[in-house]
Amino acid sequence: MPEPFIEFRDVNKSFGKLQVLDRANVSFYQGEITAIIGKSGAGKSVLLKHIIGLLKPDSGQILVRGKPLSQFSKAEWTRFKRSLSYMFQNNALFDSLTIFENIALPLVERTRMPASEVRKKVMYRIEQFELEGVEHKYPSQISGGMQKRVALARAVVTEPEMILFDEPTTGLDPLRKNAVLNMVAHYQKEIGFTGVMVSHDIPDVFFISNRVVIIENKRIAFQGSPLELEQCDDDVVWQFIHGHEILQDQLTGLHSWIEVEKVLKSELARVNEAEDPSVVVFFWVDSLEQIKEKVGYIAAQRIFQCMGMSLRESIGRSGYAARYGSEGILVVMPHADSNTASSIVKNLADECSRQDIMDPASYTKVCIEFSIKAGIVELRDSMSFEDVMSQAKKNQKVIAEMKCNQGRG
Numbered sequence: 536m537p538e539p540f541i542e543f544r545d546v547n548k549s550f551g552k553l554q555v556l557d558r559a560n561v562s563f564y565q566g567e568i569t570a571i572i573g574k575s576g577a578g579k580s581v582l583l584k585h586i587i588g589l590l591k592p593d594s595g596q597i598l599v600r601g602k603p604l605s606q607f608s609k610a611e612w613t614r615f616k617r618s619l620s621y622m623f624q625n626n627a628l629f630d631s632l633t634i635f636e637n638i639a640l641p642l643v644e645r646t647r648m649p650a651s652e653v654r655k656k657v658m659y660r661i662e663q664f665e666l667e668g669v670e671h672k673y674p675s676q677i678s679g680g681m682q683k684r685v686a687l688a689r690a691v692v693t694e695p696e697m698i699l700f701d702e703p704t705t706g707l708d709p710l711r712k713n714a715v716l717n718m719v720a721h722y723q724k725e726i727g728f729t730g731v732m733v734s735h736d737i738p739d740v741f742f743i744s745n746r747v748v749i750i751e752n753k754r755i756a757f758q759g760s761p762l763e764l765e766q767c768d769d770d771v772v773w774q775f776i777h778g779h780e781i782l783q784d785q786l787t788g789l790h791s792w793i794e795v796e797k798v799l800k801s802e803l804a805r806v807n808e809a810e811d812p813s814v815v816v817f818f819w820v821d822s823l824e825q826i827k828e829k830v831g832y833i834a835a836q837r838i839f840q841c842m843g844m845s846l847r848e849s850i851g852r853s854g855y856a857a858r859y860g861s862e863g864i865l866v867v868m869p870h871a872d873s874n875t876a877s878s879i880v881k882n883l884a885d886e887c888s889r890q891d892i893m894d895p896a897s898y899t900k901v902c903i904e905f906s907i908k909a910g911i912v913e914l915r916d917s918m919s920f921e922d923v924m925s926q927a928k929k930n931q932k933v934i935a936e937m938k939c940n941q942g943r944g
Contacts, residue, residue: 540563540564540565541562541598541599541697543559543560546594546595547593548578549593554753559754566727568719568731568745569732570744570746570748571734571748572740579733586697588612588616617645617695618696618697619699620691620697621701622700623686627686629674633672633673637674638660638685639657641693657692658670660692664687680714686703697729698729698731699732700730702733703734704734714788716736717844719732741837742761743840744761746759747764756771757771760897762834762837789856790855791857792857794855795856798855799865799923803920806916812913813913815876815923816866816868817859817866817924818842818866818907818908819931820835820838820839820863820905821907821908838892839864843856845887846879849878853870866879876911877911883934884935887907894937904937908934910928910930911930
């Protein structure tokens with residue numbers, strides 16, 4: 536196990552007679568997203584405020600790469616604080632500043648960077664977060680989704696090692712909430728920051744998190760991966776995840792099935808009159824019910840979350856993908872051929888094979904085997920929807936698989 540980036544050791548914190556943290560021991564690791572969950576007033580935000588230095592423990596230690604914060608010199612503490620960034624619950628954008636000025640603010644306040652360099656860095660983030668054309672507008676003039684992107688762009692503009700998220704999806708409807716969570720996951724993968732997110736969004740936040748921390752009764756009741764969480768026998772932990780079996784398909788970030796079905800029918804009609812091909816890929820998760828039964832719904836949904844993220848990056852705006860039934864994803868690529876489809880399949884296989892969902896070591900209490908399959912079909916004249924699905928299933932091949940550890944029961 537690598538050394539924690541930040542570690543709490545027996546941290547106690549009280550406000551008057553109210554004790555909030557009682558010998559809290561928790562670790563946060565470099566390059567991971569850790570979700571902190573717990574009841575209101577359990578101490579989730581208190582943990583964040585200790586990391587950023589707004590609060591100090593009454594007793595115990597907080598270590599950064601093995602060195603106690605209490606032993607930091609003034610220069611070390613300044614460097615550490617500059618390596619952190621914060622994304623607030625309500626975005627905390629300044630209404631009197633333009634989008635450009637909001638994103639630039641941390642660079643202007645914390646550095647002596649020349650204006651030309653500030654502009655270069657801000658415009659890079661504006662392009663990266665797809666905010667071109669709104670940089671001269673004010674927060675009230677853009678949508679709520681764009682405001683979230685501005686807040687995240689501002690949080691990463693200083694290239695921080697760690698970003699702290701304090702309830703970033705509070706007050707959002709399910710669709711926008713999952714869009715924000717997927718956005719955080721996407722840019723964490725692209726930029727590589729360490730994320731710590733306080734959230735009430737159970738189970739949604741589990742699907743973008745590498746680790747989960749549960750605070751209950753002033754202590755850390757659990758810390759570990761989402762798969763370990765689902766296999767935990769502790770009664771307190773069980774209460775946190777029980778009752779969340781019905782998970783929303785929006786977590787994949789894919790199109791609606793109605794939209795994809797419409798595109799497919801349109802392409803079937805078009806290929807009857809055109810020479811250029813279109814292609815369909817059908818992805819299927821084998822043994823999904825066994826995964827749900829033996830491991831749980833979180834593990835099953837994380838597979839689809841991984842597939843969805845890979846597909847969004849691979850097909851961009853040139854294709855359409857949606858959940859098909861409970862075990863599959865259907866992708867339609869207009870004006871594409873089987874070579875394009877094979878590239879998409881390979882990207883998905885490579886990405887999902889690297890995830891803990893495909894690592895036997897992640898399954899500590901069960902021996903389970905499953906695979907992700909894909910079938911490619913080039914649309915031809917006179918094919919019906921039923922023909923397409925039948926051919927896709929016939930063409931399916933295993934592209935990624937999880938094999939049970941030998942000797943495990």
